[in-house]
Amino acid sequence: AQSVAQPEDQVNVAEGNPLTVKCTYSVSGNPYLFWYVQYPNRGLQFLLKYITGDNLVKGSYGFEAEFNKSQTSFHLKKPSALVSDSALYFCAVRDMRSSASKIIFGSGTRLSIRP
Amino acid sequence: EPEVTQTPSHQVTQMGQEVILRCVPISNHLYFYWYRQILGQKVEFLVSFYNNEISEKSEIFDDQFSVERPDGSNFTLKIRSTKLEDSAMYFCASTRDRVSYEQYFGPGTRLTVT
Structure with a gap:
């Protein structure tokens, strides 16, 4: 089955420090991977995606993610965290077996950046 | 930048009532979706x-649910007889291409069934 796992419910980082939000995936075939962010009382905002090409993908708000095929991981990273990065982050994979390529979300990781 | 919009932002209804959640997808998109997030x-x-x-539909999408695109711009989700467990945030999404492009999500409608 197509799935993604986010092993951490919460990640706490001091402002200015690098951050990593972990994600591993399990898919048959080539993975189409995404990161979305959800701010309080807001919808899901697209951050970045990996379809093919460079393993390091750059996205919005200074975030990037590294695709690692051997470790089946797609960790989200940022070199220097901001308090405004505090939000709920979802890793997701496109279900290519699905006729409509629905998205399967991970359980989410709450990122908390302390000043 | 074009965006997906949803109305209302919050809907409170009594159990057994019908609700219609509305979405306006991005205009050149071809694929439309509903997702939900229970608190x-x-x-x-x-x-x-x-x-x-x-x-495609999930096992959650039973006979109580229906979708419609009545006028070429709106995309609606109807729940015929709401249950307490239908309380959730409902997100509409759209995409231009089901393979290469990301899905764009609306801000969501919070449905509260009392």
Whole structure:
């Protein structure tokens, strides 16, 4: 089955420090991977995606993610965290077996950046 | 930048009542979706819609649910007889291409069934 796992419910980082939000995936075939962010009382905002090409993908708000095929991981990273990065982050994979390529979300990781 | 819009932002209804959640997808998009997120849980796929018909639905999407694109711009989700467990945030999404492009999500409608 197509799935993604986010092993951490919460990640706490001091402002200015690098951050990593972990994600591993399990898919048959080539993975189409995404990161979305959800701010309080807001919808899901697209951050970045990996379809093919460079393993390091750059996205919005200074975030990037590294695709690692051997470790089946797609960790989200940022070199220097901001308090405004505090939000709920979802890793997701496109279900290519699905006729409509629905998205399967991970359980989410709450990122908390302390000043 | 074009965006997906949803109305209302919050809907409170009594158990057994019908509700219609409305969405306006991005205008050149072809694939439309509804997802829901029960408080504290992950986002779950409900249904997808393409070429004026349902292309896929989850086991959650039972006979109480229906979708419609009545006028070429709106995309609606109807729940005929709401249950307490239907309380959730409902997200509409759209995409231009089901393979290469990301899905764009609306801000959501919070449905509260009392």
